[in-house]
Amino acid sequence: MQTETGTEEQDIKLVMAGHVDHGKSTIIGRLLADTDSLPEGKLEQVKENCRKNSKPFEYAFLLDALKDEQSQGITIDSARVFFETDYRKYIILDAPGHIEFLKNMVTGAAKAEAALLVIDAAAGVQENSRRHGYMLSMLGIDQIAVLVNKMDLVDYDREVYEDIKAEYSQFLEEIDIEPETFVPVSGFEGDNLIDNSENMSWYEGRTVLDILESFENEKLPADKPFRLPVQDVYKFTKGGDDRRIVAGTVESGSIEVGDEIAFYPSGKKSAVKSIEGFNEPEHKSVGVGQATGLTLEEQIYITRGEVATKNGEMKPETGSRLRANIFWLGEEPLKKDKTYDLKLNTSRSRARLEEIKRTIDASDLSQRQDKEKVDRHDVAEVVLDLDEAISFDLSGELTNTSRFVLVDDYEIAGGGIIQEPLKDEHSWVREKVMLRNYKWESSRISRERRAEKYSQQPTMVLITGEEDVGKKPTAKALEQQLFNDGKVVYFLGIGNVLYGVDADIKHAEENHKQEHLRRLAEVSNIMLDAGTILIVTAIEIRQQDLELIETTVDSRQIETVWIGENITTDVSYDLHIPSFEDEQESAHRIKQLLQDRGIIFKPW
Known part of the structure; x- marks a missing residue:
């Protein structure tokens, strides 16, 4: 759509927030009617349905797309509503205000x-009025107008409006929100929506439509560092097509053919050969x-959840311990x-609450x-511990790659923004691995070609247990x-590494154990890259x-076997052989595991 200056104006996305029954749907319905944005005859059809059912007409009924909503009297889903003016088009997300549907408001x-x-x-001002304001603040939405609705029910009393304005302004100031303006309106009567109302001659400010047209489109982060979370990697084989296509959506920045890129958290690098699109x-x-x-x-090996970046630009953060601000909406407390499951863009990790620094009502x-x-409904500053490292940006730098949700029993129960990465016990190893992967010189023989040639998947079989239980014979x-x-x-054998690669390390000292394991893992990584079991x-x-080993070697390439009746550590194993009687039988059981996997x- 062209503006008066001849430039192209983008559609703008708005969210309607507020406590249940405060009249959001009525305002939207009236905006649709008064801007002639309804399908022809729709308004008359809804009015006729109300007449037939002896039900007073409500503009909110124009939005009630779900069959049972009118009977409940509340909106229970984030409905997308479209209307347009001569200036531009609008997409309104009607976020529910009922406390049971607060999470839908967050989604919208x-x-x-x-x-x-x-x-x-x-x-x-109600509790949800404040909660919604706080959440809008956390989500980084700073273009906010407050509509004091149903002024017709208080006889257009200016004092009522000014009291609400003063109370809510004080709250918003405490959470660092400066609203564009306050507007006294009546959604049902249409006061101050499109035209200034004669019923409130004391109000000389802008109408709701004027404010909407003053909102600016969020600038796309085209000038920000390149980020493409990997959605999937597709391998083609038909007709000699051997392409591997890394698929995803560009969240910020841009990329060109020939640009060098790196993937995090692995740190693996390559260059863009081609940019593909469907058909x-x-x-x-x-x-x-x-x-x-x-x-x-x-042809580097990368997986879903990694983040593609452009070399020479700001790198994302990487870690498995995070300090974050969260809001919690689950039925059960955090x-x-x-x-819990933490989902950020395309990555998904298991997460545990390590520390609550403070909670805010x-x-x-x-x-x-x-x-x-x-x-439920608390905001908190917490430390989260993940089962594996992920890559992300901080909330003040790149918004889309800093927001996450927490899932509890398949339901979104909370969400938040990452404030900073914290050191974990394997940070020192991860830094070495990322540098190794970045500097890695790849062979011309791909992982897939080796697997096809050898009829096997490269795998580390880690056999552990107490001393003298048959590990080495097996x-x-x-x-x-x-x-x-x-x-x-x-x-x-571990001794092959201790007295060779690790010859410069004192073997008896406990504080060297981590470095022994790191070097063992690095040797294993080379062997796996060569396609071996x-x-x-x-x-x-x-x-x-x-x-620690999994920080260096892809965990999907490790099968852990515990031999012996007594399980003396907390290790997660894939196979337990409780009693060692015959090395051939024990070996056969592990072979069966490799076949099953x-x-x-x-x-046959």
Whole structure:
């Protein structure tokens, strides 16, 4: 749509927020009617339905798309509503105000560029009025106008309006929100929506439509560092097509063919060979907001959840411990003894609440530093511990790659923004791994070609347990069985590493154990890159030891086996062999595990 100056004006996304029954849907319905944005005859049809059912007409009925909403008298889903003026088009997200549907409001607000926050003049400022204001603040929506609705029910009393304005302005000031303006309105009567109302001659400010047309479109982060969260990697084989296409949507910045890119948290790098689109010709570049596919000059192995970045630009943060501000909406409180799913863009990790630094009641801004859980509707500053490292940006730098949601039992129960990464026990290893991957010189022989040639998937078989329970005999028997089957396999005893690669480290000192494990993992990584099945034995591996190894070696390439009746550590194992009686039998059981996992061929 062209503006008066001849420039192209983008559609703008708005969210309508406010307490239940404060009249959001009525305001939207009246805007639709008064801007002639309804389908022809729709208004008359709704009025006729009301007449037939002996029901007073409400403009809110224009929005009630769900069958049961009119009977409940509340809007229970974030409805997308469209209307337009001579200036531009608007997309309104009608966010529910009922406390049971507060999470829908968050979903709607997260997509909006501006907000109209509605307060009932007769009811005054309510808890949800404050909560919604706080959440809009957390979501970074700073274009907000407050509509004091239903002024007709208070006889257009200016004093009522001024009292609400003063009370809510004070609250907004405390959470660092400066609204565009306050407007006294009547959604039902249409006062101050499109034209200034004669019923409130004391109000000389702008109408709601004037304010809407003054809202500015959020600038796309085209000038920000390039970020493309990896949605999937597609492999083609038909007709000799051997492309691997990295697919995702550009969240910020842009990329061109030939640009060097790196993926995080792995740190692997390559260059853009081509930019693909579905049923489209190849592009030379791609920018923010576009769904696309990239092929790379070097066939590196990356997975869903990694973030593509452009070399020379600001790198994302990487870590598994995060300080974050969250809002909690779950039925059950956020607790330390439970695990949740954290979803950020395309990544998904298991997360635990490590620490509650403080909680804030969003309705009155009271704070506590002694709570052991985060209750429903609380806002909190917390430390989250993830089961694996993810890459992200900070809330003040790139918005889309700093927001996350927390899932509890398949339901979105909360969300938040990341404030900073915190050190974890494997940060020092992760930094070395990212540098190694960035500097890695790839072979011309891809991982897939080796797997096809050897008829096996490269895998580390980690056999652990107490001393003298048959680990080494089993490992050597497994190596022999797989070798006889034609597999590329190698047994690596821990001593082979300790007295070779680790010869410069004192073996007896406990504080060197992590470095021993890191070097073992690096040797294993090279062997796996060569396509081998690597069999390693080690005494009583702990979960933290395994996690250190998994920082260096992809966890999907590790199968852990515990031999012996007594399980003396907390390690997560894939197979338990409780009693060792025969090395060939134990080896056969591990071989069956590899067959079941598709690592080696399973004969019919």
